[in-house]
Amino acid sequence: MQAEGGLGDRVKVACAVVAILAGIVGFYLLAGKPTLTRVGVLVAGLVVGAVLAWFSASGREFIAFAKESYRETRKVVWPPRNDAIRLTGIVFGFVLMIAIFLWGTDKVLEFVLYNFILGWKK
Template sequence: MADKIKFLLALLLVVAGVVGFYLLAEQPMILRVLSVLAGVSAGAAVAWFTEPGQRFYVFGGEAVTETKKVVWPSRKETLQTTGIVFAFVLVMAIMLWVTDKSLEWVLYDLVLGWKKL
């Protein structure tokens, strides 16, 4: 129950920051943005002290650890893969253009008899 109350408080702090943005309409933009950032920061700080907040922090740490284990492609592999993708896109574009022009010729010239001038 305490976690739900903390989450409600965190949500109210974020809403207060957004409401502050609109209430400070006559103030410089930096103060309005700082109002939102303060509300989000305060809400995150309150949510941090909940059990789900702590689990989210652990999950984030595990995600970073897993990201470090990824074998990223080399520059050469990246350029080769990108080249293959571009070549495939070019071939598909040409095939679709040929198909489109063929259907246009069949429908307009042969079937309907609408010869182009």
């Protein structure tokens, strides 16, 4: 029996990555073929990669992590819709103010640099 994370496990993960990459590359190399064929190659590569990853220790650990993450997100208390919309508007407003400030600062520095320090006229 192999130790967790041994050579066999690394080979399985490497084969999974190669299968996924082969599916993606195949999708783009078959650009002239029907869409169903291209998507089939992509899905086949993803499925083969997922199956190979499933049989590795790190793949099983990832699945356990994903399940636990999903369980944790179910525990999150989400804000009511009105609060979320209001807070999103505040964030957008703040981002807009910062963007205008940075644009203005850039223009002032550009004017000072080109007109006074370097003596260039744009």
